[in-house]
Amino acid sequence: MPELPEVETIKRDLQKVILGKKITEVCVHNPAVIRQPAAAEFIRSLKGATIKNILRRAKLLIFELSNGKFLTIHLKMTGQLVFPGGGKNSRVVFHFSGGSAMDFNDQRLFGELRVVGDWKKLKFVQTLGPEPFDLTYANFRNMLSKKKTKIKPLLMDQSFISGIGNLYAAEILFRAKINPVKSAQGLTETEKARLYQEIQEVLTNAIKHGGSSVDDYVRLSGKRGDYARFHQVYGRINKPCFICKTKIQRVTQGGRGTYFCPKCQK
Numbered sequence: 001m002p003e004l005p006e007v008e009t010i011k012r013d014l015q016k017v018i019l020g021k022k023i024t025e026v027c028v029h030n031p032a033v034i035r036q037p038a039a040a041e042f043i044r045s046l047k048g049a050t051i052k053n054i055l056r057r058a059k060l061l062i063f064e065l066s067n068g069k070f071l072t073i074h075l076k077m078t079g080q081l082v083f084p085g086g087g088k089n090s091r092v093v094f095h096f097s098g099g100s101a102m103d104f105n106d107q108r109l110f111g112e113l114r115v116v117g118d119w120k121k122l123k124f125v126q127t128l129g130p131e132p133f134d135l136t137y138a139n140f141r142n143m144l145s146k147k148k149t150k151i152k153p154l155l156m157d158q159s160f161i162s163g164i165g166n167l168y169a170a171e172i173l174f175r176a177k178i179n180p181v182k183s184a185q186g187l188t189e190t191e192k193a194r195l196y197q198e199i200q201e202v203l204t205n206a207i208k209h210g211g212s213s214v215d216d217y218v219r220l221s222g223k224r225g226d227y228a229r230f231h232q233v234y235g236r237i238n239k240p241c242f243i244c245k246t247k248i249q250r251v252t253q254g255g256r257g258t259y260f261c262p263k264c265q266k
């Protein structure tokens with residue numbers, strides 16, 4: 001699933017090409033992805049509106065429209081935005097004045113498209129924890145001290161901190177030299193500080209490289225993100241650790257595969 005770096009990359013890609021464009025037509029080929037309002041009303045609220053700005057909150061893309069409404073897109077598992085588009089296999093195609101189009105593709109139909117009056121009032125948005133880049137170290141340290149949960153699922157808990165998923169949680173913990181099964185409260189001061197620093201660094205670098213194309217994620221142009229070549233543990237089961245040569249292990253935590261080096265991550 002695309003995480004903060006992938007969604008941020010798409011946001012920045014979109015800002016370069018669709019700001020100021022007017023939506024002339026919306027073709028909904030599969031209404032299952034339109035969550036709010038019903039497809040006909042969804043189309044009506046978009047037609048004629050100009051895209052004023054693109055925002056991101058956690059893994060959610062938010063299109064600010066000239067009619068005061070917001071189009072929100074959650075890519076979930078297999079959602080993709082492609083520009084220039086106009087593809088026949090797309091779930092939804094947004095046509096713009098001037099003849100260009102943007103496709104929303106989604107093989108598994110878990111994606112969620114909405115038009116709303118105020119995106120901040122979405123129930124899911126109200127449960128979100130802070131954005132990693134808005135979080136101070138003092139706050140983060142304080143948040144950790146209240147949690148008995150294991151650190152890896154905690155990093156993936158969107159109500160604790162938003163935007164981090166399975167892939168980046170594993171990469172961050174490897175670089176911070178923290179075993180994913182440790183409890184948040186049990187981290188030493190050094191570990192807490194390293195963890196905070198690695199959250200910032202890993203996410204910043206991943207954005208710099210356009211995110212990680214490991215599953216369906218591609219950039220707006222269809223190009224792959226380039227960060228996967230910097231992965232240290234994710235998807236590397238039984239391969240030697242780049243630091244100590246120990247075989248990378250995979251354990252299951254909360255139904256998700258967790259990759260880590262048993263020697264580097266104590």
Ligand SMILES: [Zn+2]
Nearest residue numbers: 241244261264
């Ligand atoms: Zn190692």
